Amino acid sequence: MAPVPFLPRPGRSARARLALAVSAVPLLVLTGCGTEPGADAAQSGVIDYWLWDTNQLPAYQQCAEMFEAEHPDQDVRITQIGWDDYWTKLTAGFIAGTGPDVFTNHVSKYPQFVELDVLAPLDEFEATAALDPDDYQDGLTDLWTGPDGRQYGVPKDWDTVALFYNEDLLHEAGLAPADLGAWTWNPENGGSFEDVVAHLTVDENGVRGDEPGFDKDNVAVYGLGLSEAGGSTAGQGQWSAFAASNGWRITDEPLWGDRYNVDDPALHETLDWYFGLADKGFVPPYGQFNAAEGVNAQLASGSAAMVADGAWMIGTYAAVEEFPVGTARTPEGPDGTATSMMNGLADSIVADTDNPQGAAQWAAYLGSAACQQEVGRAGVVFPARKDATPLAAEAYREKGIDPAPFTAPVEEGNTVYFPVTKFGADVSALLAPALEDIYANRVPAAVLTETNEAINVLFETDETDPDSQDG
CATH class of the missing domain: 3.40.190.10 (Periplasmic binding protein-like II)
Structure with a gap:
């Protein structure tokens, strides 16, 4: 955007x-x-x-x-x-x-x-x-x-974020929705979430990502779709849920904070693991798919078995006719919660x-x-x-999409806010290319420590010079 x-x-x-x-x-x-x-x-x-x-x-x-x-x-x-x-x-x-x-x-x-x-x-x-x-x-x-x-x-x-998946590919892999209902993740080995992603990944010879002989350079179906690095800067539609359940918060205050925390090691290890899935062949390498089309195109075309996306896209996934689309919550993280970023x-x-x-x-x-x-x-x-929420939930069920993975974090209070701060455009301009570098060139996510310093200078300048933004 x-x-x-x-x-x-x-x-x-x-x-x-x-x-x-x-x-x-x-x-x-x-x-x-x-x-x-x-x-x-x-x-x-x-x-x-x-x-x-x-x-x-x-x-x-x-x-x-x-x-x-x-x-x-x-x-x-x-x-x-x-x-x-x-x-x-x-x-x-x-x-x-x-x-x-x-x-x-x-x-x-x-x-x-x-x-x-x-x-x-x-x-x-x-x-x-x-x-x-x-x-x-x-x-x-x-x-x-x-x-x-x-x-x-x-x-x-x-809106919140959850996983959409191809039910046919899930069944072909010998998995059931219950396998996605109790999954967990961690930044060391990805937990049972990565196990599912690996098993859903299939190379052009029909070998799965967790089987001997898997060819990570010639993948027919990726276990998890991915098209761009930032996910609306804060990783909203992608990695935000993983980072949040690893204890990371994007700013020093839930709303109107004046310090960003993208120098937090909890975020760095999350991103190194998340984009590291591309090194294993489980998610698409940078640039393979058009970012403007979004991950929904990857799921609909059969290029990906599963994608993370926001509730605002439910209608789009409900319109897929080639196969039934299921939904699952984001996995439980190291802090013991299945968290989602919430925006309104x-x-x-x-x-x-x-x-x-x-x-x-x-x-x-x-x-x-x-x-x-x-x-x-x-x-x-x-x-x-x-x-009005129950009416929307019922409408989604009638369209064949289970809304529970989106509503549950709200009902449980397991949500984090989309960041609300000053300098939103400037933060994005600084953070987006750094995130892209992590995904595209696989540089260590610790590079964000320098980015964090540049972001927070905006707020420090704002405090000391009231006219600092005047052109």
Whole structure:
């Protein structure tokens, strides 16, 4: 996923500072925003809403129709923009005044938007201030509460990570789902998890990865799919669960930390083991598969017997017709837990919206039981509300996917947050190439100690020089 352009600290007007942030964006992009649906946002009663996920569009279009029936004076206009262009167009829209009134926000992006004062706190509006935090899954409101104690997004959905596997290949290997239900891992020999991965790996001569004569250089089916190193920087869809169950935490505080811990030996030994599976031929070598296609393509094509992926991809795996897809929890690690990284999107209100009352009413409706239950029944994500989660779970079961491996960590409290800190884009720019080097060139993960120092300098500079990010 492409990072949002670098954004400087407050000190000038929000639009001036955002203009500096995207000064390198081609003029064509900025000019194009003038023709986006947001251009007529000043019209009375118009609410421009942006999101990036095309799979969610139908459900939210239905929510818009339901909202308009209750608010006939409001007209919700939804714009879907793919992730790769979403953040650039959003930032450019803020500058030109052609952006949305409400938009789907990500925890890796919103800290910089908070600093730039482009988001409206929910307590400024009667409709959103009335929302009850207890209606949402534990922790989601905390994710969207800034260091000032004010909330900047209505919880929209949540996700965790689990394993998807080809049931036919599992049975051919003489394994059963129960073998995946009690597995464990450790950084020394990979535990029973690595045993399963090795046995599911098959070379072009039909020899399995745990059998004599296995040819690791000519593999037909990898036991575990892999396409890129970072997994959204924090290893979200890949190695985060392993590192977390080995005692690693990415920052010094669960939320809004100001020190990263990628110098932790617990992370280093996890990554050395994880990417070391490529040396054994159990996962694809770097560059063998197109990272943009994701690991779902590897599972669907039969190139991989099993992949780790997020709950936001359940619908994609449910659509596989060639074989039934099973799900399994991440393995129990050295700390005795089967942990998953948890993330949650939210809907944020733009501070300079031309329709503040309508925007707040729409944002509140997006977090309401009526809308979130509609989304839950569609089976595209796990909605943020507790009363909508069972509806999504049932929808997934009807599609043939067992949702329990995704819901269990939440129910048990065995989750860690996706990192919420300042300098998200800068951290990604430093960490992504280092992780890629570990995977591609198999350099020892201890190289991240140097990367960690460079990351933490950002926070130290921020503390000593308030204008350090000003361009």
